[in-house]
Amino acid sequence: MDKLNIALIQINPTLGNFDYNLNKVLEVWRQVDGHSHIVIFPEFALSGFFPADLFFETDFLVNLKQTIQRLVKASENFNSTIIIGTPYFDRGLFNSALIVKKGTILAGYHKRCLDEAFNEGRYFQPGVKPLVINFNTFKIGVSIGWDCWKENGWFHFYNQMDVDLLINLGAFPYYQGSFKEREKVCQVLAQRFNAYVACVNLIGGQERWVFDGRSFVVDPYEETVTLLSGFEEDFCILSIDYDTILRKKLSNVQLKKEEPCEYCFFDEVFLEDRRRLLSFKGKIEAKFSEEEEVYKALVLALRDYVEKSGFKKVVLGLSGGIDSSLVACIAVDALGQDRVVGVFMPSPFTSKESKEDAMQLAQNLGIEFLEYPIDEVFEIFRKTFGYPEFDVADENLQARLRANILFYLSNKRGYLVLCTSNKSEAAVGYGTLYGDIAGGFAPIVDVYKTMVYRLAKYRNSLKPDIPERVLLKVPSAELRPGQTDYEVLPTYEILDQILELYLEKKASVNSIIEKGFEKSVVEKVLSMVKKAEFKRKQAPFGPKVTKTSMVADRIYPVF
Known part of the structure; x- marks a missing residue:
């Protein structure tokens, strides 16, 4: 029986830390080398994600080239073939998958469908040739990202070549529903190719992006036969049985009526590895609930931003509200209680x-709790300017005084200030510029308020750190007596539905109204969204967890 052992390895590289990334690659490779024919690493495994204009720096490119050379040299000590994602200079810069064995780069596959979200066309040339690896009995195709799905990719070519296995390297950004989309695409490819499809994805956080891993293999019968962990490094080995592929191809021989692809040049590699290796069944990790998935993404994003940026601790304002309570929990779960500082800054209107x-939250979490009342300095400001009436300027003053305290502590102690603004508030501009929307990183900036409540309840199901009253009380900024969010906004249940229709589903004003929402409410909300663009352009970024992030996907003019 012919079989092929493939190792799927998802790692969390650090951008530009070539020594660290290479050592990580070699360390895991050693663990699987004796049991694998082919070892697969994700897109950008050597460089980290995403270098952007570092590609214009000579030192970066030289270090990258030297790292690739060191990898090739090290491969002399391994028996398996490695397929690894890395930027690569080959008469131009490409986003590549290098096939390396025993001290030689046998081939380089170059990504064809460059990703517009990362402006890859600014740095990379698109690939012009597909790659076929003839490995023992198996015919293998290689792709990166969406190269086998988009119109100008290699779907028709690999289908016509009748590949037995498609290996796809990815750095697929996470958002709610992204894994299901990725899995469905690969199931369709497996069905059309009558082949196995292996999708190896990056994990980690980098600025606005989170990569969830969850590398997987789909068999020719469209079943997911291997699924790695989500939001953490992981690897496993799967034995692919050629008889399974052959049976599926023979059963569908009359059904396959693919139009011939246009003639094109392609690269082809012939490899043999006749080692008789043990068989491995892979593994299937448990899938997540929606709340667990989003929460894990936020924890990973914050941990990686803090660790990769070199901050010792984080500091955030604790108001006794739901947003700051959730962010405090995320911070503790990401970094540990000793690295989180909560600051309570009451005003005359704080209950x-x-x-x-x-x-109570700080005590439950075991974090350092500081209290700095702003009453006195607030009154000094008001007396200095001498305006007798109390209005929105005085409300915003309180938020900006609190921001000053947080950034003073940041400056003194080297802490990262966490912004606790959520997506609903950011969308409509319900926050004070240079006040409560200020910070160095905004963990929940792409989380709708209704999801904030769901995440808080999920976190409390693990350990009830958030006081029950926080989940029940009417949300308020407490910047004047009796204030609630609903004096300015509709209920968050209504607001979030309108925002999701407008932002995620690109619905028009009329189509939203036709869903049953009041015309005046819809027009007010969408007007607030447009008018708040100037605030969002000056607000801190945070991780993308929805399909249309205000900080990662939306490019809109200031009105």
Whole structure:
């Protein structure tokens, strides 16, 4: 029986740290080499994601070239073939998958369908040739990203070549529903090719992006036969049985009526590895609930941003509200309680209950709790300017005083300030510029308020750190007596539905109204979204977890 052992390895590289990335690659490769024919690493495994204009720096390119040379040299000590994603200079810069064995680069596949979201066309040339690897009995195709799915990719070519296995390297950004989309695409490819499809994805956080891993293999019968962990490094080995492929191809021989692809040049490699290796069944990790998935993405994004940027601790304002409570939990789960500092900054309008809730949260989490009342400095400001009336300027002043305290602590102690603004608030501009929307990183900036509540309840199901009253009370900024969010906004249940239709589904004003929402409410909300663009352009970024992130995907003029 012919079989092929493939090792799927998802790692979390650090951008530009070539020594670290190479050592990580070699360390895991050693663990699987004796049991694998082919070892597969994801897109950007050597460089980290995403170098952007570092590609214009000579030192970066020289270090990258030297790292590739060191990898090739090290491969002399391994028996398996490695397929690894890395930028590669080959009479031009390409986003490539290098096939390396025993001290030689046997071939380089270059990504064809460059990703517009990362502006890859600014740096890379598109690939012009597909690659076929003839490995023992198996015919293998190689692709990167969506190269076998988009119109100008290699779907028709690999289908016509009748490949037995498609190996796809990816750096697929996470958002809600992205894994299901990726899995469905590969199931369709497996069905059309009558072949196995292996998709190896990056993991880690980098600025606005989170990569969830969850590398997988789909068999010719469209079943997911291997699924790696989500949001953490992982690897496994799977034995692919040629008889399974052959049976499926023979059963569909009359059904396959693919039009011949246009003639094109392609690269072809012939390899043999006749080692008789043990068989491995792979593994299937459990899938997540929607809340667990989003929460894990936020924890990974914050951890990687802090660690890769070199911050010792994070600091955030604790108001006794739901947003700051959730961000504090995310920070503790990402970094540990000793690296999180919560600051309570009451004003004359802060309720007794808010102080109790903030203190209880900090106690439950075991984090450092600081209290700096702003009453006195607030009154000094007001007396200095001498305006007798109390209005929105005085409300915003309180938020900006609090921001000053947080950034003073940041400056003094080297902490990263976490912004606790959510997507609903950011969308409609319900926040104070240089006040509560200020920070160095915004963990929940792409999380709708209704999801904030769901995540808080999910986190409490693991450990009830958020006081129950925080989940039940009417949301308020407490910047004046009796204030609630609903004086300015519709309920968050209504607001978020309107925003999701407008932002995620690109619905028009009329189509949203036709869904049953009041015309005046819809027009007000969408007007607020447009007018708040100037705030969002000056606000901190955070991880993308929805399909249309305000900070990663939306490019809109300031009105």
